[in-house]
Amino acid sequence: MKxxxxxxxxxxxxxxCSGNGTWGWYVIDPTTKSGWTNIQFLISGMWSTILISVIxxxxxxxxxxxxxxxxxxxxxxxxxxxxxxxxxxxxxxLLPMLFWVFYGLPIIFKSMGLDIPIxxxxxAIITLAISDSAFTAEIYRSGIQSIAKGxxxxxxxxxxxxxxxxxxxILPQAIRCILPPLANQFIYIVKMSAFASVIGMQELTRxxxxxxVTEYRPLELYSFLILEYLILVLIISAxxxxxxxxxxxxxxx
Amino acid sequence: MTTxxxxxxxxxxxxxxxxxxxxxNLTVQTGEKVVICGxxxxxxxxxVRCVNRLEEHQKGTIRLDGRELTNDPRSIASIQGxxxxxxxxxxxxxxxxxxxxxxxxxxxxxxxxxxxxxxxAREYLERVRIPDQADKMPGQLSGxxxxxxxxxxxxxxxxxxxxxxxPTSALDPxxxxxxxxxxxxxxxxxxxxVVVTHEMGFARKVADKMVFMDEGEIVEQSPPEQFxxxxxxxxxRKFLSQILQH
Ligand SMILES: Nc1ncnc2c1ncn2[C@@H]1O[C@H](COP(=O)(O)OP(=O)(O)OP(=O)(O)O)[C@@H](O)[C@H]1O
Ligand SMILES: [Mg+2]
Numbered sequence: 001m002k003x004x005x006x007x008x009x010x011x012x013x014x015x016x017c018s019g020n021g022t023w024g025w026y027v028i029d030p031t032t033k034s035g036w037t038n039i040q041f042l043i044s045g046m047w048s049t050i051l052i053s054v055i056x057x058x059x060x061x062x063x064x065x066x067x068x069x070x071x072x073x074x075x076x077x078x079x080x081x082x083x084x085x086x087x088x089x090x091x092x093x094l095l096p097m098l099f100w101v102f103y104g105l106p107i108i109f110k111s112m113g114l115d116i117p118i119x120x121x122x123x124a125i126i127t128l129a130i131s132d133s134a135f136t137a138e139i140y141r142s143g144i145q146s147i148a149k150g151x152x153x154x155x156x157x158x159x160x161x162x163x164x165x166x167x168x169x170i171l172p173q174a175i176r177c178i179l180p181p182l183a184n185q186f187i188y189i190v191k192m193s194a195f196a197s198v199i200g201m202q203e204l205t206r207x208x209x210x211x212x213v214t215e216y217r218p219l220e221l222y223s224f225l226i227l228e229y230l231i232l233v234l235i236i237s238a239x240x241x242x243x244x245x246x247x248x249x250x251x252x253x
Numbered sequence: 254m255t256t257x258x259x260x261x262x263x264x265x266x267x268x269x270x271x272x273x274x275x276x277x278n279l280t281v282q283t284g285e286k287v288v289i290c291g292x293x294x295x296x297x298x299x300x301v302r303c304v305n306r307l308e309e310h311q312k313g314t315i316r317l318d319g320r321e322l323t324n325d326p327r328s329i330a331s332i333q334g335x336x337x338x339x340x341x342x343x344x345x346x347x348x349x350x351x352x353x354x355x356x357x358x359x360x361x362x363x364x365x366x367x368x369x370x371x372x373x374a375r376e377y378l379e380r381v382r383i384p385d386q387a388d389k390m391p392g393q394l395s396g397x398x399x400x401x402x403x404x405x406x407x408x409x410x411x412x413x414x415x416x417x418x419x420p421t422s423a424l425d426p427x428x429x430x431x432x433x434x435x436x437x438x439x440x441x442x443x444x445x446x447v448v449v450t451h452e453m454g455f456a457r458k459v460a461d462k463m464v465f466m467d468e469g470e471i472v473e474q475s476p477p478e479q480f481x482x483x484x485x486x487x488x489x490r491k492f493l494s495q496i497l498q499h
Pocket of ligand 2: 297298299418419
């Protein structure tokens with residue numbers, strides 16, 4: 001059954017092309033001048049989507065570690081800080097958080113006498129990074145916990161402190177469990193970056209929205225948009241699988 | 254004149270409601286070798302783990318070189334590295350070469366240069382008789398070799414005391430003696446050692462004092478001649494007859 005779905009879907013699309021009014025592919029027909037201009041306009045959002053995602057992921061990777069480490073502490077107070085952060089951030093939907101950061105945070109900054117404007121670009125990055133960091137922290141947690149207790153104890157008995165134990169003993173081993181899911185999280189960020197369109201960030205989704213308004217061709221344009229994300233995500237997935245293979249086959253350990 | 258290396262006075266410890274150590278009193282002189290034995294679950298590991306602060310005790314006093322152990326992180330940091338530990342499961346760092354396993358502590362915790370640490374590491378690898386394995390990964394070594402690397406790793410910190418928690422229990426029988434030989438040599442060189450083991454041949458050879466534990470208590474403490482010839486308690490006699498049968 002499954003293998004028929006794709007050809008069937010394709011057929012529907014193609015049937016649409018035959019021009020009974022449902023489909024109007026002319027809007028992104030690369031052989032016409034206007035169609036080609038539209039395609040270029042749509043694809044030009046790709047750069048922003050990638051840039052936002054990459055910067056947000058980079059921040060999230062660091063922030064996630066900063067959040068995860070107190071969760072491993074022997075002191076209960078630190079672990080509670082970690083739990084509160086993770087549970088709190090995880091429960092906030094991305095869109096409200098985006099609004100809060102973009103419209104709310106500048107007011108707080110102003111009340112503190114700080115003049116820090118938040119543009120859509122950084123507003124989106126901050127929100128994505130914070131939202132993702134709760135998940136990243138959990139990935140670090142499971143990675144760190146996958147390392148046997150004896151490793152930490154051995155590190156202690158040769159005089160390493162907590163930071164050194166993490167840096168030289170635990171994290172280098174945990175990284176093989178951490179890296180693949182971390183790369184997977186990157187896919188989540190790429191998809192969620194679409195929300196940046198609502199605060200005016202000129203990325204993929206925003207470009208498609210703007211063209212829909214002028215061209216009245218939502219079906220074709222959003223189909224194209226989905227295709228853009230699909231290609232982007234497929235490329236990243238291939239990268240993740242490559243990484244997993246590389247991690248798995250490194251038998252030095 | 255002898256000095257006291259380790260002193261435990263009325264040490265008590267609980268895991269939740271479970272009273273795992275009951276009024277433990279034990280003194281280890283500098284250079285002395287103490288062997289602890291007893292049935293599974295009697296608290297042997299917990300005693301040595303309290304001495305190097307892998308576990309906290311809740312009542313009583315533990316002194317190292319006359320300094321009392323507290324839960325102050327600085328006190329913990331100062332003893333770890335001075336009290337070496339050899340684990341049943343070796344606990345080598347699998348992602349580091351043998352040499353890097355040995356130099357990690359001295360370079361990061363003691364501030365030695367890489368060259369100094371390597372010279373020292375090779376010296377101790379020589380002593381545990383595997384000088385030619387320095388560049389291998391731990392996973393490429395046999396169990397006996399791994400345990401000797403672990404001993405060398407502890408020695409690289411030049412500890413005042415070396416604790417062993419069943420160092421040969423995870424080894425194939427044919428590898429036990431290569432590890433015990435190294436330990437006997439260490440003992441002859443004057444290292445202060447506390448060894449949890451059921452290797453009674455080793456105990457007879459090196460122990461200055463035998464300790465028998467049962468149900469969280471030290472039931473018997475005596476010189477090995479007396480300990481093996483006529484144990485005072487029925488529990489100890491029974492335990493000895495069981496393990497000496499093998
Ligand atoms: N972290 C812990 N939490 C709760 N109970 C523990 C913990 N560690 C040990 N125990 C319990 O304390 C008791 C003593 O444990 P310990 O490991 O010191 O015994 P042992 O004499 O070393 O035994 P074995 O010969 O099996 O190694 C056991 O009953 C064990 O189940
Ligand atoms: Mg034990």
